Amino acid sequence: MSGARRARRGWFRKNTVALATLVVAIPLAGWWTTRSDYKSWYNNEPRDPISVAAGGTSYNGATWYAANVEENPASTEKGPSLPEGTTRIRVYFRLQVDNLSALEGLGGCQVHLRAPDGRIWDEDALADDYQDRPTGCSGGSDNQPSSWRGTAAPYYLKPVAGKPFETVAVFVVPSSVAGSVQPTITWATKLPQYLAFPR
Numbered sequence: 001m002s003g004a005r006r007a008r009r010g011w012f013r014k015n016t017v018a019l020a021t022l023v024v025a026i027p028l029a030g031w032w033t034t035r036s037d038y039k040s041w042y043n044n045e046p047r048d049p050i051s052v053a054a055g056g057t058s059y060n061g062a063t064w065y066a067a068n069v070e071e072n073p074a075s076t077e078k079g080p081s082l083p084e085g086t087t088r089i090r091v092y093f094r095l096q097v098d099n100l101s102a103l104e105g106l107g108g109c110q111v112h113l114r115a116p117d118g119r120i121w122d123e124d125a126l127a128d129d130y131q132d133r134p135t136g137c138s139g140g141s142d143n144q145p146s147s148w149r150g151t152a153a154p155y156y157l158k159p160v161a162g163k164p165f166e167t168v169a170v171f172v173v174p175s176s177v178a179g180s181v182q183p184t185i186t187w188a189t190k191l192p193q194y195l196a197f198p199r
Contacts, residue, residue, distance in 0.1 A: 046112075046186045049196035059195060060187065061102035065094040065164065067183045067197035087178040089113060089171045093185075093197075095137070096164040103159060108188060109137035111169040113181040121171050121181070135169055137185065
């Protein structure tokens with residue numbers, strides 16, 4: 001056996017433990033980081049629907065009722081024209097709280113439209129150009145005088161405990177899916193659950 005071969009054999013004997021550790025550690029590290037990324041994505045993906053019944057469904061401190069979807073609603077304010085091939089969708093949500101302090105827990109909601117093929121639209125800056133009513137899950141009330149609100153003044157209603165109130169969300173979506181999108185609401189603290197409003 002040559003000296004070079006003997007030296008290589010000696011090196012492998014001395015480093016057997018280190019090599020075995022690498023053989024185990026590298027795949028384990030790859031698995032761990034992939035698992036961590038997958039778990040993070042999985043926990044933040046809205047995939048467990050809580051369907052809202054026509055007679056009302058209790059969720060997150062409020063009773064939610066069926067939503068109404070209006071395609072291409074008339075606007076009370078003059079805004080820019082819609083991009084070609086798109087449609088404005090306004091969704092009316094009805095909910096009720098028995099205790100007004102529960103409205104704080106409704107803050108931070110994200111309202112979405114979900115298409116049957118899995119695409120999701122959020123309220124965005126483009127839709128803001130077409131907002132003509134207050135939005136948000138907590139009621140859309142504020143301390144401003146009625147004169148400040150302009151043409152939207154009649155829609156600013158202060159929620160009353162035990163009485164249903166209505167809030168809206170406006171979206172701009174492709175016309176091809178306008179008739180099939182489903183309103184949904186998520187909260188970061190509740191994911192992966194989400195409220196689903198059948199059409």
